[in-house]
Amino acid sequence: MKFHNFGYLLKEGVKNLWKNRTMSIASIGVLISCLLLTGCASLVSINLTSMMSSIEDNNSITVYLTNGLPSLSAVQVGDQIRSIENVSECTFVPKDDGLADMMDLLGENAVVLEGLDGDENPLPDAYQISMHDLSKYDETIQQIQAIEGVDHYTDYSDIATKLSNIDMIVRVASLAIIVILAIVSLFIISNTVKVTMFSRRTEISIMKSVGATNGFVRIPFIVEGMLIGLISGGISVAILLVAYKYAVQALYNIVPFLNAVDIDPYVMYIIAGYAIVGALFGLFGGSISIGKYLNNEGENAVA
Amino acid sequence: MIEFRNVSKVYNNGTEALHNINLKVEKGEFVFIVGSSGAGKSTFLKLITCEERPNEGQVLIDGQDISHIRKGKIPYVRRKMGLVFQDFRLIDHMTVYDNVAFAMRVVGASPKAIKKRVPYILGLVGLQHKAKHYPTEMSGGERQRVGLARALVNNPSMIIADEPTGNIDPALSYEIVDLLSAINERGTTVLMVTHEHSLVKHFHKRIIQIHSGEIVADTAAISKEQQAAAQAVATQETVAVDREAIRRAKEARAKADADAQPYATKEFTAPQNNDQANG
Numbered sequence: 001m002k003f004h005n006f007g008y009l010l011k012e013g014v015k016n017l018w019k020n021r022t023m024s025i026a027s028i029g030v031l032i033s034c035l036l037l038t039g040c041a042s043l044v045s046i047n048l049t050s051m052m053s054s055i056e057d058n059n060s061i062t063v064y065l066t067n068g069l070p071s072l073s074a075v076q077v078g079d080q081i082r083s084i085e086n087v088s089e090c091t092f093v094p095k096d097d098g099l100a101d102m103m104d105l106l107g108e109n110a111v112v113l114e115g116l117d118g119d120e121n122p123l124p125d126a127y128q129i130s131m132h133d134l135s136k137y138d139e140t141i142q143q144i145q146a147i148e149g150v151d152h153y154t155d156y157s158d159i160a161t162k163l164s165n166i167d168m169i170v171r172v173a174s175l176a177i178i179v180i181l182a183i184v185s186l187f188i189i190s191n192t193v194k195v196t197m198f199s200r201r202t203e204i205s206i207m208k209s210v211g212a213t214n215g216f217v218r219i220p221f222i223v224e225g226m227l228i229g230l231i232s233g234g235i236s237v238a239i240l241l242v243a244y245k246y247a248v249q250a251l252y253n254i255v256p257f258l259n260a261v262d263i264d265p266y267v268m269y270i271i272a273g274y275a276i277v278g279a280l281f282g283l284f285g286g287s288i289s290i291g292k293y294l295n296n297e298g299e300n301a302v303a
Numbered sequence: 304m305i306e307f308r309n310v311s312k313v314y315n316n317g318t319e320a321l322h323n324i325n326l327k328v329e330k331g332e333f334v335f336i337v338g339s340s341g342a343g344k345s346t347f348l349k350l351i352t353c354e355e356r357p358n359e360g361q362v363l364i365d366g367q368d369i370s371h372i373r374k375g376k377i378p379y380v381r382r383k384m385g386l387v388f389q390d391f392r393l394i395d396h397m398t399v400y401d402n403v404a405f406a407m408r409v410v411g412a413s414p415k416a417i418k419k420r421v422p423y424i425l426g427l428v429g430l431q432h433k434a435k436h437y438p439t440e441m442s443g444g445e446r447q448r449v450g451l452a453r454a455l456v457n458n459p460s461m462i463i464a465d466e467p468t469g470n471i472d473p474a475l476s477y478e479i480v481d482l483l484s485a486i487n488e489r490g491t492t493v494l495m496v497t498h499e500h501s502l503v504k505h506f507h508k509r510i511i512q513i514h515s516g517e518i519v520a521d522t523a524a525i526s527k528e529q530q531a532a533a534q535a536v537a538t539q540e541t542v543a544v545d546r547e548a549i550r551r552a553k554e555a556r557a558k559a560d561a562d563a564q565p566y567a568t569k570e571f572t573a574p575q576n577n578d579q580a581n582g
Contacts, residue, residue, distance in 0.1 A: 005411050203405075206392055209352075210457060211382035212409035213375070 009216070013223025016196045023192040024228060030188050031232035031281060032239075034181035035274060039240040041174030043263070048167040050261050060130050062093075063144055066151040067124045074125050077149040081127055086140040089130040095123040124151060182281075189228055189285025193221050197293055204293075218290045225286025226279045233278025237271050304330040304461065304492050305351060310360035310370075312346050312516075320346035322516040324360070328494065330460070333487040333524065335503045336496045338513035344496045347513060348465055351494070352386065353377045365460070382410060385454025387464035391446045393438040399425065399449050400434040406453045420456060428452045428482060444475035451482060461492035468499060480506055 017024050063081065065074055074092070082090050093101075099121055116122060131140055144150060197204065207217050241263075248260040263270065307326040313319045320343045328334055338344050349355040350362050353369055362370045369380055393402050400421055407417045425431045428448040438446050447467055454462055462483065468476035480495070480502055487493045497503060503510055507525035511518060 004414055008408060202392060203394055206394065206405065206453075207409045208378075209381065209386045209392075210406040210410060210453070211378040211380075213378045216409055216411070 005216075009219040010223055012220035013227060016193075016200070016220055016224040017227050020192065020196045020199070020224075023195050024224075027185065027188040027192045027228050027285075028232045028235070030181070031185045031229065031278065032236045034178065034185045035232060035236035035278065036240060037174065037181060038178050039236065039270075039274075041170060041178070043240075043244060043261075044170050045167055045174075047261050048163050048170065051259070052163045052167070054259060060128050061141075061153055063127045063129060063153045064124045064151045065126060065149050067122075069125065069149050073149050077147055078127055080147045081129060081144060084140060084143050086131050086136050087129050088132045089128075091128045093126045093128055095121045095125050098123045098126060185281060186285050186288070189225050189282060190289040192228065193225050193286045194289040194293070196224060197221060197289060214294050217294065218287075221290045222283060222286040225282035225284075227282065228285070229278035229280065229282025230275060231278075232281075233274035233276075236278075237274040241267065241270070304328055304332075304365060305494070306361075306363040307350075308361045308363070310350065310357045310362060312343075312350065312355060312357050320516055321350070321357075324516075324518060326511070326518065326521075328492060330492055331487070331490050333484065333493045333506075333508040334495070335506075335508050335510045336494065336513060337498070337500075337503060337510060342513045343516040344513055345465070346516075348463060348494075348496060351463060352384065353380055378410075382457060383460050385451075385457065385459040385462045387447070387450050387454045387462060387467045389466040389469040391438070391443075391450045391470070393446060393449055393453075395437065395439055398435050398437055399430060399441075399452075402438065402449055403452045403456050406456050410457055412457075424452045424456045427455065442475075443471045444478060447471055447479055448482065451479070451486075455486065455491075459491070461494065462486060464493070464495040466496055466498065468497065468502065473499075473501070476502055477505065 065077060069077075078090060078092055081087055099116065102123075129144075131137065141153065144153065204217055244263060251260055305326070305328040307324045310321060310324040311319070312321040324347070336344055336347065346355060350357055350370075351364070353372060357370050360370070361368050364380060364383060367380070372380065394405065397405060403421045403424060404417045407420065412420075422431060422434070425434055428451055430445065430448055430452065433441065433445065438449060441449070447470075450467070451462075454464075464483065467483075468479050471479060476499060483493050483495060484506065507529075509524040510520065510522040512520035512522075
C-alpha cells in the first residue's frame, strides 16, 4: 500500500469516529468499564498472591505458653522444643516484648494498651520457631503440642488458605464479568461501525463501482474501531494507575503492615498491554460488521 | 471487448432473467440497450459488472472470462468500466471536484495525478467552472455530467450507463447522449440502457432490444454516409410535399381558430419541469 493511501484511509477513519460521536462515546464507555474491571481484578489477584507468598515465606509459628507459667518451666519448654529434630530455630519472646511489638504495630492507637505493662500484661510468654522441613509440619506441631506448658500455637496457614480462597473467588467472578463485558463491548463496537457504514453506504457503493478493493473499503472502518479501542485503553489505564495509587495509600492507612505490590516498574507494560488489547478489540469489532457487510451487500453495491 | 456466449441467468427465486444470450460488442461501439421493465436489461448489466454470475455460458470482457472470476479480482475488472447511474450517485457533502477525485483516490491514484486529471475531465464535460459547487446546487443535467466525469476519470475502456437520462429533462437528455457520443468517438466503448425511444431514434447507433430475457432485435448502427443519404432523401421528399403541406396547414389553422373561439378564455398549462421535481 502506498503511503498517500495510508494517510487518506487514516483520515477517513478519524472522520468516521467524529461524525458518529454518540455511538463512539457509548462504545468507548463500555470498553473502558470492561478494561477497568479486568485491571482491578488482576491487581487484586496479584496482591493477594503476593501476600500469600510473603506469609508462606515467613513460615514461623508462634507457640504460646500457658499463662502464668513460671520462668524456669518456660526455659524447660524451650529446651524441649529445641530438642525436636525438625525445629531449626526457637527464640524466646517474653510477654513484655510481645506487648511492645503489639504497641509498635498499633502505632498511634497504642494508648489502648497503656497500663497493661508489667504484671497487668495479659499476654503469655511465647516461643517463635521455624522448621527445617515444612512437609513434616503436622508431625512437628503434634510433638510441640504434647509438651507440658504449651497452651496454643498460631501459624499463618489458616490465613493463607483464606486468602487463597478469596483470590479464587475474585478470579472466577471477574473472569465471568470480563467475558460478558467483552462480548458486549465487541457487539457495541461492531454496531458503532455498522452505523457509520450505513451512513456511508453511497460512498461504499461508489467505491465498489469504480473498482476499489475490499481491503480499501474496509480500512477506514477498521481504523475507526481501533481508535475506539485505543482511546478506551488510554483512558482506562490512566484511571487504573491513579486509582491504584490512592487505593494503596488508603490501604496503608487502614492496615499498615500489609505490603501492596509496587506496580511502578511495570507501568510501561501495563500501558502497552491496554493499548494492544484495546486496539485488538476495536479491530475485531470493526472487522465483524464490515466483513459481514461486504459479503452480504457489498457485491450488490453497484446498481 | 464484451462477449456473451450462451448466457443464461436464473435467480434463486426461479425467475429466468436471461435466456441463451449471444452477443458481441466490439471495441469503440456505441450500443443502445432497450426493452421494457423486467425484460432483463438490469441483469444484463449486472453480468457485465460482475454483480451477478451467469448460471450457464460465459461472459468475456477483453477476452477474459468473468463468469467464474475470483472475488478478489472483481475490482480490477470494474476498473475497466466507468459506470453511470440513473440516480447520479454523487456524494452530496463533497464538491464536484472531490466527487470526481474520490473515484481516483479509492483506486489508489497519487494526489499529483488527481490534481492533473480531474480538471481535465471536468473540462471535457464542460463543468470546469463548477468544480467548487456542491451537487445539490446543480441541475439534473449538470449532475449527470459530474457522474459522467467520475466514470471517465479512471480512463476506462468502456462506459456503462444505466438509464443515464432517466432523471433528466428531455431536452438535456440529448446533451448527455451527445457527450457520450463524443466520448465514444475518442475510442471508448459505450453501452447505454434506455427507455427513451426518441433518443434511440435520433442517434443512429446500434440498438439491442431485449424482451423476456432474450435478444429480439439487434439493429446495426447506421454509418455516417448512410445517415447523410437518409437525411437527404427525407429533405427532398419534404421539399416536394412542402407547398401542398403549407396550403393544407393554413386551411387547418383557419378551421382550428374558428373552432377554438368558444374556448378562448381557457388557459394553457405548461407541463411541469421534470428536472426540478427530481432534484
